[in-house]
Amino acid sequence: MKVINIPATEDTPKVVLDHENKIFEISGRSLPEDVVVFYQPVMEWLDNFENTPIPNMELAIKLEYFNTASSKLILDILLKLEEIYQDGTPLKVIWYFLSSDTDMKEAGEEYSEIVGLPFEITEY
Amino acid sequence: MENASKKLLANQKSLTHISEFHQLMDEKDIMLVYCGEFSQELNKTLLAFTERKFKSENVEDNTRRKMFNIMVEMLQNISKNKVENTGEDPGISSVFMLGNSSDDYVLISSNMIRNDKIPPLKNRLDEVNSLDKEGLKQLYKDARLNATFSETSGAGIGIIDIARKSEQKLEYNFEEINDTYSVFSLLIKVSK
Numbered sequence: 001m002k003v004i005n006i007p008a009t010e011d012t013p014k015v016v017l018d019h020e021n022k023i024f025e026i027s028g029r030s031l032p033e034d035v036v037v038f039y040q041p042v043m044e045w046l047d048n049f050e051n052t053p054i055p056n057m058e059l060a061i062k063l064e065y066f067n068t069a070s071s072k073l074i075l076d077i078l079l080k081l082e083e084i085y086q087d088g089t090p091l092k093v094i095w096y097f098l099s100s101d102t103d104m105k106e107a108g109e110e111y112s113e114i115v116g117l118p119f120e121i122t123e124y
Numbered sequence: 125m126e127n128a129s130k131k132l133l134a135n136q137k138s139l140t141h142i143s144e145f146h147q148l149m150d151e152k153d154i155m156l157v158y159c160g161e162f163s164q165e166l167n168k169t170l171l172a173f174t175e176r177k178f179k180s181e182n183v184e185d186n187t188r189r190k191m192f193n194i195m196v197e198m199l200q201n202i203s204k205n206k207v208e209n210t211g212e213d214p215g216i217s218s219v220f221m222l223g224n225s226s227d228d229y230v231l232i233s234s235n236m237i238r239n240d241k242i243p244p245l246k247n248r249l250d251e252v253n254s255l256d257k258e259g260l261k262q263l264y265k266d267a268r269l270n271a272t273f274s275e276t277s278g279a280g281i282g283i284i285d286i287a288r289k290s291e292q293k294l295e296y297n298f299e300e301i302n303d304t305y306s307v308f309s310l311l312i313k314v315s316k
Contacts, residue, residue: 033164
């Protein structure tokens with residue numbers, strides 16, 4: 001499987017999907033105007049992961065800001081992971097929020113209410 | 125000679141406008157005004173400016189984050205929904221403003237919209253204004269779950285998110301320009 005390592009920019013997050021080093025992370029700001037284009041490699045990676053799943057992946061989502069279009073795409077990522085989890089591959093999502101950021105905490109709680117997979121919400 | 129004095133007069137006049145404009149900005153406590161073409165590159169510049177300003181003024185973290193989020197949705201709403209130039213386009217510039225009142229920060233956007241896009245947008249604005257915090261949360265969850273990507277570029281989910289972050293009623297206006305176009309103005313408040 002391909003390793004994805006996209007550095008952060010002013011309006012796009014850092015994305016690391018690296019099964020060799022067991023680092024799975026989306027962090028920073030997700031405000032692109034065209035979210036579909038930005039997340040295309042991530043969705044492709046998830047399709048591959050679904051075909052050749054590796055157990056016990058822990059995806060860290062650590063966002064400072066995201067726009068509503070990204071919010072829809074994050075949901076699509078989580079729904080895809082839910083599918084993989086319910087097909088029998090154990091995995092976990094860890095949603096990080098800054099202790100002062102109540103909106104980001106609530107955003108995590110709202111996702112966890114929708115998707116059926118182990119979902120941890122952690123302050124940092 | 126005549127030309128030169130005309131020029132001088134014109135300059136004096138424009139300087140008067142500048143001082144009037146400056147006075148207006150001070151009175152209304154306007155922090156930022158941009159009028160013209162909007163793009164993602166420009167949005168990033170306006171966001172970076174605002175972020176620096178709020179940090180230097182020690183605006184409380186949650187308020188600063190809410191403002192940033194609302195601003196992203198308002199700016200991308202303008203830059204993503206440019207009306208196509210068909211020749212009947214009356215060519216009215218889009219505007220974004222950020223101001224201050226004693227109790228609130230005020231964000232204002234104004235842009236052209238095709239008249240046929242008004243009814244669903246107006247319905248969404250009225251729906252959002254009729255709901256409380258819990259109702260908005262539910263509407264946001266449902267809209268996000270059911271949205272397709274063509275809709276996320278519309279104002280649908282963005283408007284709900286703005287209402288949730290603002291925690292106040294949205295003020296809006298549609299002003300008809302001609303049979304095809306109107307100007308859509310939106311005013312959002314965030315408590316200090």
